[in-house]
Amino acid sequence: MSFSALLRQSARPVRLCLLTSVASLPFATAAIAAEEEAKDQIVVLGTRPIAESEAAALQVQKLSDSLVTVAASDAVGRLPDQNIAQATGRLPGVAVERDQGQARYISLRGGPKTWTTLSFDGVNVISPEGRDSRFDSVPSAIAGKIIVNKAITPEMPGETVAGNVNVVTRSAFDFKGKHLNGKLGYGQQEYGKRPEYESSLVLSDRFDVGGGELGVLLSGSYYERNMVTDNFENDYEVVSQDTRPGYERRQWVSETENKLYRLTRKNWSVSGRVDYKPNDRNTISVRSIYTIFSDDEARDNYRFDLDDKQSSQVAGTAACDTSVKSSYTTSGYADVCSGNTTYAGTVRGIDIRQRNTLRAYKQSIFTNTLEGTHEFDGGWKLNWLGNYTVSKDDRSVVGEIAWESPSTISARPTVAYDFTNPGLSMLTLYNTTVSGSTLSNGAQVVAIDSFAKSATSFSLLDAVDTTKAYTAKAVLSKQAEFLGGNLTLKAGLQFDQRTKTADEWAISVTGSTNLAALGIPTSYQDFSLDQAFMGKIKMGYTFRYFDTAKMRAVAAKARELYARTANSANDYTVREQVYAGFLMGTLRYDWGSILAGVRLEKIKNHGSALGTINSVSTTVNSGSSQLMAFPSVHFNYNVDQTKKLRLTFSTGAARADYDQMRPNVVVNDSNTAISGGNPSIKPERAMGVDAYFEWYMRPSGFISAGLYYKKVSDVLYKSSRVFGSHALDSNGIDRSNYTYTGINNAGNGHLMGLELAVQQSLEPWVQKAGLPEWMGGFGLNANMMLNDSSVTKPASDGFAARKVRLPNTSDMVYNLGGYYEKYGLTLRLQYQYRSMWLDEIADGFTEPGGDTYWDADDELDFSARYAITKNVSVYFDASNLINQPGRRFIDAGGLLTAKGVPTGFSKQNTIEWERFGRRFSGGIRVNF
Numbered sequence: 001m002s003f004s005a006l007l008r009q010s011a012r013p014v015r016l017c018l019l020t021s022v023a024s025l026p027f028a029t030a031a032i033a034a035e036e037e038a039k040d041q042i043v044v045l046g047t048r049p050i051a052e053s054e055a056a057a058l059q060v061q062k063l064s065d066s067l068v069t070v071a072a073s074d075a076v077g078r079l080p081d082q083n084i085a086q087a088t089g090r091l092p093g094v095a096v097e098r099d100q101g102q103a104r105y106i107s108l109r110g111g112p113k114t115w116t117t118l119s120f121d122g123v124n125v126i127s128p129e130g131r132d133s134r135f136d137s138v139p140s141a142i143a144g145k146i147i148v149n150k151a152i153t154p155e156m157p158g159e160t161v162a163g164n165v166n167v168v169t170r171s172a173f174d175f176k177g178k179h180l181n182g183k184l185g186y187g188q189q190e191y192g193k194r195p196e197y198e199s200s201l202v203l204s205d206r207f208d209v210g211g212g213e214l215g216v217l218l219s220g221s222y223y224e225r226n227m228v229t230d231n232f233e234n235d236y237e238v239v240s241q242d243t244r245p246g247y248e249r250r251q252w253v254s255e256t257e258n259k260l261y262r263l264t265r266k267n268w269s270v271s272g273r274v275d276y277k278p279n280d281r282n283t284i285s286v287r288s289i290y291t292i293f294s295d296d297e298a299r300d301n302y303r304f305d306l307d308d309k310q311s312s313q314v315a316g317t318a319a320c321d322t323s324v325k326s327s328y329t330t331s332g333y334a335d336v337c338s339g340n341t342t343y344a345g346t347v348r349g350i351d352i353r354q355r356n357t358l359r360a361y362k363q364s365i366f367t368n369t370l371e372g373t374h375e376f377d378g379g380w381k382l383n384w385l386g387n388y389t390v391s392k393d394d395r396s397v398v399g400e401i402a403w404e405s406p407s408t409i410s411a412r413p414t415v416a417y418d419f420t421n422p423g424l425s426m427l428t429l430y431n432t433t434v435s436g437s438t439l440s441n442g443a444q445v446v447a448i449d450s451f452a453k454s455a456t457s458f459s460l461l462d463a464v465d466t467t468k469a470y471t472a473k474a475v476l477s478k479q480a481e482f483l484g485g486n487l488t489l490k491a492g493l494q495f496d497q498r499t500k501t502a503d504e505w506a507i508s509v510t511g512s513t514n515l516a517a518l519g520i521p522t523s524y525q526d527f528s529l530d531q532a533f534m535g536k537i538k539m540g541y542t543f544r545y546f547d548t549a550k551m552r553a554v555a556a557k558a559r560e561l562y563a564r565t566a567n568s569a570n571d572y573t574v575r576e577q578v579y580a581g582f583l584m585g586t587l588r589y590d591w592g593s594i595l596a597g598v599r600l601e602k603i604k605n606h607g608s609a610l611g612t613i614n615s616v617s618t619t620v621n622s623g624s625s626q627l628m629a630f631p632s633v634h635f636n637y638n639v640d641q642t643k644k645l646r647l648t649f650s651t652g653a654a655r656a657d658y659d660q661m662r663p664n665v666v667v668n669d670s671n672t673a674i675s676g677g678n679p680s681i682k683p684e685r686a687m688g689v690d691a692y693f694e695w696y697m698r699p700s701g702f703i704s705a706g707l708y709y710k711k712v713s714d715v716l717y718k719s720s721r722v723f724g725s726h727a728l729d730s731n732g733i734d735r736s737n738y739t740y741t742g743i744n745n746a747g748n749g750h751l752m753g754l755e756l757a758v759q760q761s762l763e764p765w766v767q768k769a770g771l772p773e774w775m776g777g778f779g780l781n782a783n784m785m786l787n788d789s790s791v792t793k794p795a796s797d798g799f800a801a802r803k804v805r806l807p808n809t810s811d812m813v814y815n816l817g818g819y820y821e822k823y824g825l826t827l828r829l830q831y832q833y834r835s836m837w838l839d840e841i842a843d844g845f846t847e848p849g850g851d852t853y854w855d856a857d858d859e860l861d862f863s864a865r866y867a868i869t870k871n872v873s874v875y876f877d878a879s880n881l882i883n884q885p886g887r888r889f890i891d892a893g894g895l896l897t898a899k900g901v902p903t904g905f906s907k908q909n910t911i912e913w914e915r916f917g918r919r920f921s922g923g924i925r926v927n928f
Contacts, residue, residue, distance in 0.1 A: 519557055
């Protein structure tokens with residue numbers, strides 16, 4: 001019995017032709033889709049959402065002439081997937097990077113996050129943040145399906161290296177007639193019992209218009225999460241005064257802090273789409289999407305300045321008594337003679353540097369597309385489109401107040417620290433007793449705000465980065481018989497212009513009289529709330545949250561009394577123009593297909609920013625251009641009707657981010673040094689091969705295994721080199737031989753890996769094995785990715801060359817999901833794991849401890865759904881059930897020996913640790 005027949009045994013079907021939408025995809029095969037549509041259709045009933053969505057996704061994947069992975073519409077949102085990053089993160093070959101527990105960035109098959117591009121209906125969109133596409137700013141509610149293209153074709157922009165995430169929006173023609181789909185939910189966060197809200201609505205209809213047909217679709221979504229976090233952070237340093245035996249391997253925490261967040265995050269979107277088909281050979285589509293991600297953050301930041309009295313440490317090289325002292329003549333920081341070690345000890349009379357920060361971050365994408373498709377006699381077809389997109393990254397700070405301890409030592413705290421557990425920073429506070437030149441512990445203090453602190457400054461920031469992008473594209477294709485097969489030949493032209501402008505304005509106020517005029521009290525207690533800590537971390541002290549309403553009042557008064565000042569040094573404008581053309585052909589036979597072609601891109605960059613040349617501010621303009629070619633070949637072989645072999649060769653080049661290309665250079669003639677952006681930076685180049693086996697098992701199920709390899713060159717690193725250009729020469733000064741420090745092309749290497757995936761429902765095997773009918777509801781969805789990367793970072797600043805990983809690359813990523821759906825009930829349990837990955841590369845080990853890493857990340861989610869009727873269902877979601885922390889650490893074994901060789905690798909030194917709590921939500925879905 002076929003899978004479609006199995007589905008038809010259930011409730012009354014709602015017929016949805018998924019293959020029609022395949023033809024409209026820029027990277028799918030229109031001809032094959034049309035042929036297959038006539039042979040078979042998938043019937044989506046809504047009673048088996050997991051099985052149906054997987055079947056729909058596999059159909060799109062199987063028919064593609066290139067390597068893709070698909071999440072079909074029913075799958076998006078089935079688990080707690082409020083944004084595209086979460087929805088995509090469950091697919092094979094995908095790893096996510098989280099922020100505050102929420103999926104944000106996507107890494108495809110081990111590549112850096114800058115290697116993955118984002119598009120809506122095939123039109124690439126630059127993220128508000130830049131090249132690092134932030135997928136949490138895109139709600140999953142706008143997607144009809146998500147197609148992850150892993151192998152690059154000539155139709156795709158050359159900056160796509162690891163792959164592209166294409167968000168295919170819904171169309172009214174996806175449904176037979178009038179359609180309504182809605183969702184309404186409420187939930188709570190574990191920490192603070194704070195609320196979560198979720199809603200979405202899709203309305204569409206089709207109308208007869210003058211012999212043709214008009215489809216209109218409107219949609220909107222809203223998601224809000226209120227949360228608090230557990231946090232501690234440590235900054236490590238090597239101390240010059242620490243010269244006692246063993247200093248070569250010692251790193252000291254110069255500052256330890258707690259960042260205690262109260263967050264309100266929102267995703268909301270509105271979109272509209274009108275499709276007009278005057279006949280079956282012509283279509284015109286108008287699409288508009290406006291999506292916003294906002295992050296209103298109130299941060300109470302308590303920073304303990306442990307190295308505040310570092311200068312009191314007297315350097316000595318002889319061994320000393322390292323027993324613990326109850327009193328001492330220095331603060332004890334970085335002083336083994338006081339009895340302190342790098343992970344446990346006491347530092348006396350230090351400064352509390354407290355910050356109250358109220359931020360109002362907002363990222364938005366407003367994208368508008370006009371597209372037409374026209375078929376002509378003789379197998380000719382023309383597709384054209386124009387797009388205008390505005391992306392904004394609003395980094396504004398409503399207000400920030402700094403409070404600091406007085407200079408009197410006896411009024412400052414003594415801190416006993418314990419960092420022996422990488423997952424817990426334990427601090428115990430005491431008063432400081434001063435007797436002559438000797439410092440000792442006084443009485444223990446629990447309430448940190450009982451220590452005297454006075455306001456020292458207030459600041460606010462208005463900062464918005466705006467990217468305006470224009471795209472024009474035309475593709476002409478021709479179908480013909482060729483060499484016994486069916487040939488589709490495509491030729492296309494595309495023009496992209498993207499202009500990013502950074503604009504910053506600030507107000508900064510100091511002085512007790514001026515701060516008092518803003519309404520800032522002398523005592524912090526008068527600026528705070530009597531609200532207990534809502535998190536669960538053991539901090540060793542209590543504190544008071546600042547009053548956000550009073551912060552807003554202070555900010556309003558500051559705007560009334562002071563004019564904003566431009567942060568000119570941070571302002572820049574960078575314009576990128578890409579002239580592209582491609583030629584590709586797809587030759588199809590009964591045994592499979594061959595897709596081959598090349599893309600040419602002429603890239604022109606221009607930048608303008610305020611630079612500093614020998615202490616004089618001046619406007620610096622720069623420009624560069626280059627021509628690049630990107631060939632690719634895709635071979636698809638049908639072993640039989642259920643099995644496919646795919647072999648591909650593809651190339652790409654990841655360009656540097658806009659802020660890295662800005663010409664805000666600082667030239668120091670005295671030191672013969674230049675630092676800042678690098679307008680002439682070249683893209684990272686990559687060429688790769690893929691070999692995949694896919695088995696589409698009958699009547700349902702899927703198994704795949706694949707190998708991939710990429711050779712990378714001109715990798716982007718921060719490093720130093722000879723400037724090698726006369727662009728900054730002036731007044732007869734030759735600066736071409738100065739030392740430039742900044743982003744550079746340096747290093748070559750590789751990325752390779754193995755990808756495995758399996759999907760299987762027990763339903764087809766129940767009758768064969770004579771099992772009870774109820775057991776047919778069980779199913780499995782699992783995938784795993786194994787990676788290896790190595791890049792040689794050349795010598796820099798006198799340090800030897802060394803091999804490093806590619807950033808964002810985990811050695812192992814896997815998803816394991818089990819589900820049960822039968823009799824209207826759907827249950828699913830999903831586990832995600834990602835091993836540690838490199839975050840930032842130290843420049844020649846000049847940073848204490850070397851490179852920084854994110855530790856392994858895993859998450860367990862559960863969802864339940866029950867269909868009350870074929871149109872109404874209720875759901876319950878439980879997220880982050882194991883509540884694992886996010887942890888970043890610095891390689892404690894990365895210090896140099898005398899010969900410049902790393903001493904080993906250690907995960908001991910935590911620099912950031914956060915935990916966010918579990919989340920529970922539920923609600924109702926309707927579908928008519």
